Amino acid sequence: MSSHVFHILAQKGSTVITVKADDPVVSVATVLAQHNIGGAPVLDPDGQLIGMVSEKGIVHMLSEHGADISTLTAKDIMTKAMPTATPDDSIYDIACRMTYSRNRHVPVLENGKLVGLVSIGDIVKLRAENAEQEARELQGYVTGSDHAAVQPPHEELPMQCGEKQS
Secondary structure, eight states: OOHHHHHHHHHHHHHHOEEETSSBHHHHOOOOHTTSSSEEEEEEEEEEEEEEHHHHHHHHHHHHHHTOOOBBHHHHHOBBSOBBBBBSSSSSHHHHHHHTTTEEEEEEEEETTTEEEEEEHHHHHHHHHHEEEEEEEEHHHTSOOOOGGGGOOSOOOOOTTTOOOO
């Protein structure tokens, strides 16, 4: 079963849609809409990660500033304190970081370089695929049609973040 960030990145690819710190909010919203994504990493002129913008951040700015947010930039609306991950982090750890930080997107860094982005949707998709695979294997085991395919789960997510895994 796939249980680490690198499994998600291998499946979805390493292309990450990013925005620049000085991009106008309207341009940021356009990028999110064009790519049908809920968030994007914000990069400084040197290409370093400095924050995340999200639909949620845009909505908060609209509620604070009204409809006239045309003078704001990605830097004005980005979240600076965000969880990050490495390709070797477990899906469980990332899910907990998302839960506790209330962020739906986690940038993946390797040696300080942005190499991917994991969303809550990516985690749900992976868990659903793993559950479907496990159900097929168990059905094969019960019906006697595929005994060799059944393997114990590699990693199970506890019911709540913070519970110890056995």
